[in-house]
Amino acid sequence: MKKAVITGAYSTRVGDLQGATCMSLHTEAGLGALADAGLAVADVDGLLCAYSFTEPHLMLASVFAEYIGMQPAYASAVSMGGVTACMLVMQAAALVEAGYCRHVLVVTGDNRLSGMRGNAVQALAEVGNQQYEQPYGMTIPAAYALVAQRYMSEFGVTSEQLAAIAVTHREHAALNPKAHMKSPITVDDVMNSRFIATPLHLLDCCLISDGGAAVVVSAADAAADLRRPGVHVLGTGQGHTHEYIVAAPSLTDFGCKRSAADALGRAGLKPADIDVVEIYDSFTITLLAELESMGFFQRGEAGVAAAAGELKIGGKLPCNTHGGLLSYGHSGAAGGMFHVVEAVEQLRGDAVGRQVEGAELALVHGDGGILSAHCSVVLGRA
Amino acid sequence: MEKPVPRPNADSAPFWEGCAAHEFRFQRCRDCGKAQFYPRAVCSHCQGRDLEWLVSAGKGAVYSVTTVYRGPSAAFKDVTPYQVALVDMDEGFRFMANVRGGEAEIGTRVRVIYEERGDQTIPQVEIGG
Ligand SMILES: [Zn+2]
Numbered sequence: 001m002k003k004a005v006i007t008g009a010y011s012t013r014v015g016d017l018q019g020a021t022c023m024s025l026h027t028e029a030g031l032g033a034l035a036d037a038g039l040a041v042a043d044v045d046g047l048l049c050a051y052s053f054t055e056p057h058l059m060l061a062s063v064f065a066e067y068i069g070m071q072p073a074y075a076s077a078v079s080m081g082g083v084t085a086c087m088l089v090m091q092a093a094a095l096v097e098a099g100y101c102r103h104v105l106v107v108t109g110d111n112r113l114s115g116m117r118g119n120a121v122q123a124l125a126e127v128g129n130q131q132y133e134q135p136y137g138m139t140i141p142a143a144y145a146l147v148a149q150r151y152m153s154e155f156g157v158t159s160e161q162l163a164a165i166a167v168t169h170r171e172h173a174a175l176n177p178k179a180h181m182k183s184p185i186t187v188d189d190v191m192n193s194r195f196i197a198t199p200l201h202l203l204d205c206c207l208i209s210d211g212g213a214a215v216v217v218s219a220a221d222a223a224a225d226l227r228r229p230g231v232h233v234l235g236t237g238q239g240h241t242h243e244y245i246v247a248a249p250s251l252t253d254f255g256c257k258r259s260a261a262d263a264l265g266r267a268g269l270k271p272a273d274i275d276v277v278e279i280y281d282s283f284t285i286t287l288l289a290e291l292e293s294m295g296f297f298q299r300g301e302a303g304v305a306a307a308a309g310e311l312k313i314g315g316k317l318p319c320n321t322h323g324g325l326l327s328y329g330h331s332g333a334a335g336g337m338f339h340v341v342e343a344v345e346q347l348r349g350d351a352v353g354r355q356v357e358g359a360e361l362a363l364v365h366g367d368g369g370i371l372s373a374h375c376s377v378v379l380g381r382a
Numbered sequence: 383m384e385k386p387v388p389r390p391n392a393d394s395a396p397f398w399e400g401c402a403a404h405e406f407r408f409q410r411c412r413d414c415g416k417a418q419f420y421p422r423a424v425c426s427h428c429q430g431r432d433l434e435w436l437v438s439a440g441k442g443a444v445y446s447v448t449t450v451y452r453g454p455s456a457a458f459k460d461v462t463p464y465q466v467a468l469v470d471m472d473e474g475f476r477f478m479a480n481v482r483g484g485e486a487e488i489g490t491r492v493r494v495i496y497e498e499r500g501d502q503t504i505p506q507v508e509i510g511g
Contacts, residue, residue: 129420131420132419135386135387136478136480137385137450137453137466137480142450146466147446149488194451195449196451
């Protein structure tokens with residue numbers, strides 16, 4: 001079977017985008033990815049969308065298809081939180097590899113900052129269990145803080161190590177003109193920022209941004225004559241262990257272990273083969289737990305590596321080279337798609353000012369809920 | 383705005399009725415013998431349907447705990463900072479609660495107490511036991 005190819009990728013500006021709507025961001029991202037591929041709307045036979053907080057609808061793919069004037073042969077919308085972008089890439093790859101579609105447009109975007117007037121934190125808290133979590137004032141940061149406390153107690157992770165992760169992301173964002181937050185920060189700045197939920201400080205938490213991102217996933221034979229060198233989807237995998245943190249089987253081991261093992265196994269690779277990783281970083285602890293659970297580091301070693309600069313561009317395992325959710329931006333489902341777009345740019349050698357030299361293999365990873373649902377995607381340079 | 387009041391359904395009604403009587407009820411599977419929380423129509427360990435309701439002694443230890451400084455709504459912002467804990471009960475199940483009567487850390491022994499919330503009674507934990 002010929003593997004699927006990412007033939008176009010695009011991310012919009014991120015930040016406080018006054019005048020943007022969920023659908024206008026979808027449009028800008030979708031048309032941007034199509035232009036990058038050298039395709040027109042009429043060439044697209046598959047459309048995959050995610051979900052929106054500002055324009056919530058059961059059928060977002062139909063809403064967007066109508067908005068932009070597209071009548072695809074296949075359409076679907078998936079709502080799985082932060083893992084959705086990677087899942088959509090996996091689904092698109094399956095569709096083109098099975099012969100149902102030639103070119104699938106995968107679009108995400110939301111005006112979560114300007115469109116929710118500061119209510120995003122409260123809206124996100126409502127994903128907690130209504131009977132067994134919400135009555136206790138559990139927030140998303142509090143749920144991740146419960147993971148962090150347990151991780152610190154079992155493996156000796158320190159707040160300074162978590163802070164080093166935030167600092168590395170900001171350094172990467174400073175190299176990226178599109179990033180939402182570019183002003184330099186230090187470990188002390190992170191440690192001295194106010195607590196959100198112990199041990200997580202404000203600067204351990206991701207941003208809330210407006211923005212959109214899209215990719216085109218094409219069948220191998222349909223990709224051959226397009227304008228950009230394609231990026232191959234070498235392997236994908238998922239892992240699911242729980243939804244609510246109160247019911248998580250472990251606070252230190254997660255479904256990313258299985259998703260990464262499956263994705264790398266299907267690609268015939270191991271973690272040490274990967275040149276650059278773009279891994280979901282909703283909080284500093286999210287990234288640390290995933291790096292270790294997926295096997296990029298031994299237990300208790302990812303924090304040490306972060307503090308030693310090993311996650312920086314030029315380090316042993318360059319990670320979130322665009323700045324991640326922590327400093328580039330987080331626009332709902334598009335937050336995870338920024339990681340995909342960045343991996344494509346790195347593998348094409350287009351990441352001007354932040355290029356990982358010689359990057360040939362990348363792993364992109366998303367997680368949804370409280371480390372509940374995971375999807376890993378291994379990409380390779382053409 | 384008030385703090386959220388749990389809305390019972392058919393799966394959970396016996397649990398919330400127990401709380402109103404200051405009784406912490408949990409399910410145990412008659413097929414595999416394991417305890418589960420939260421209440422469901424099926425055993426999440428073995429998919430058995432033969433579940434019995436038991437009453438917990440109300441004692442356990444903190445598995446993880448965080449002190450929340452940014453609450454999700456005005457009602458919680460009024461009471462920050464507050465602790466949210468995952469508590470492993472001695473009968474072998476886990477639930478979430480706020481900590482009363484001091485500050486807990488991982489491993490702290492706690493016991494269940496009850497608080498009125500709207501038309502419901504919700505379980506919490508206090509240090510000790
Ligand atoms: Zn059972």
